[in-house]
Amino acid sequence: MPTVMITGASRGIGLEFVRQYATAGWDVIACARDPVRATDLADLRRRSGGTVAIEPLDVTHTQQIEWIAGKYAETAIDVLLNNAGDIGPRGASRENLHRQFFGSLDYEAWRRVIEVNVLAPVRIAETFAEHVARSTQKKMIFLSSTVGSIAEGKPPVFAYASSKAMLNKCVSMIASATGAQGIIAAAVCPGHVKTDLGGAGATLEARDSVHALRKLIAQMGPADSGSFTRYDGTRIAW
Numbered sequence: 433m434p435t436v437m438i439t440g441a442s443r444g445i446g447l448e449f450v451r452q453y454a455t456a457g458w459d460v461i462a463c464a465r466d467p468v469r470a471t472d473l474a475d476l477r478r479r480s481g482g483t484v485a486i487e488p489l490d491v492t493h494t495q496q497i498e499w500i501a502g503k504y505a506e507t508a509i510d511v512l513l514n515n516a517g518d519i520g521p522r523g524a525s526r527e528n529l530h531r532q533f534f535g536s537l538d539y540e541a542w543r544r545v546i547e548v549n550v551l552a553p554v555r556i557a558e559t560f561a562e563h564v565a566r567s568t569q570k571k572m573i574f575l576s577s578t579v580g581s582i583a584e585g586k587p588p589v590f591a592y593a594s595s596k597a598m599l600n601k602c603v604s605m606i607a608s609a610t611g612a613q614g615i616i617a618a619a620v621c622p623g624h625v626k627t628d629l630g631g632a633g634a635t636l637e638a639r640d641s642v643h644a645l646r647k648l649i650a651q652m653g654p655a656d657s658g659s660f661t662r663y664d665g666t667r668i669a670w
């Protein structure tokens with residue numbers, strides 16, 4: 433069976449990816465910042481019959497990334513899902529959102545968002561390139577957002593939107609850098625999904641977004657490397 437590695441698997445879209453890939457019979461390496469608190473993920477592992485492994489990973493911790501890479505040194509990873517993400521300052525009733533608006537920007541918070549949303553997925557891609565290259569499917573997928581599109585993304589949230597725009601550029605460069613190894617690197621937008629990040633007013637259930645994303649990822653071939661695609665298969669203008 434193929435193997436998928438998923439970051440940010442404790443909740444939201446990442447947890448749903450674990451559920452659906454495990455149900456489909458894949459071997460799943462589910463990475464969570466704090467496995468003790470990830471009780472839903474622990475439940476999935478218990479019911480998986482040994483196909484779901486949980487690894488502790490704060491994506492900003494280089495040593496943890498390298499430790500997992502070493503532990504799975506002989507494993508072929510068919511799909512590496514860089515899913516963990518940080519929306520930046522916002523708060524339950526959006527009382528902190530102004531810290532992402534021009535005129536009252538919080539530069540420290542912005543720096544942390546870039547650390548999680550850009551530097552971490554690039555570092556993980558770099559560290560696991562060999563694991564992916566030796567697999568059958570050879571896919572690196574990055575959870576981006578239409579908010580990061582210069583053409584389409586309108587919300588004026590500096591930290592989150594700029595981090596996803598920067599991620600998109602990095603995905604395009606990773607695609608060029610890993611093309612010779614046969615790796616397909618692509619950015620995807622899951623749509624507006626009902627999670628802690630997406631909020632209760634979002635339009636999509638995680639189960640439907642992830643179902644569509646899994647179909648999209650399964651259909652991706654070399655021509656899709658360096659692309660930016662919505663969950664429903666439509667291309668997103670950079």
Ligand SMILES: NC(=O)c1ccc[n+]([C@@H]2O[C@H](COP(=O)([O-])OP(=O)(O)OC[C@H]3O[C@@H](n4cnc5c(N)ncnc54)[C@H](OP(=O)(O)O)[C@@H]3O)[C@@H](O)[C@H]2O)c1
Nearest residue numbers: 440442444445465490491516517577624625627628629630
């Ligand atoms: N939901 C949407 O509408 C939407 C739209 C566009 C794009 N996206 C993207 O989709 C991805 C998943 O979003 P989501 O809606 O599922 O968000 P979520 O419900 O807020 O979950 C975020 C996940 O990322 C993890 N995470 C955050 N910082 C981390 C770190 N430093 N190390 C390890 N894990 C970390 C969280 O772990 P903890 O539980 O430990 O905090 C959690 O598992 C993100 O990249 C997001 O930008 C979402």
